[in-house]
Amino acid sequence: MKAIDHANRIYSDGINNYLVVFENYYQKEVSAYVKVPRLLPGYSFISHQCVLDDNQDDKITAFVKIDLTEERWKDVRYAWIVDTATSSIVSVEPVRVYCFNDAWGI
DSSP states (O other): OEEEEGGGTEEEOSSOEEEEEEEETTTTEEEEEEEEOOOOTTEEEEESSEEETTEEOTTEEEEEEOOTTOSEEOOEEEEEEEETTTTEEEEEOGGGEEEEOTTTTO
16 A cells, blocks of 8 residues: 555555554554545645544544634544554544644744
8 A cells, every 4th residue: 555645644555545553554564444535625634633522632533624714624524533552443423523723823
């Protein structure tokens, strides 16, 4: 698999994209994965800057519509809790998640 968004653990097999947790990254031993949508113009995968049920949660990875004029991105299409300690990926209802524009105010 080829990394297409290394920061957010998104990989492609050439046909589909996957959110991946590795048991051993260097040997590419996958312990969990889920199929995720292809990136669309104006969208991005965001990690480490999202909120779940009004609580900051560094385990959230979300598929979000980016609007650089907004401090909070609330147009979340998909969201997952990625727990590397337990090698699990769990889907979360997108309405429970929003992400922060980390460049806001710069």
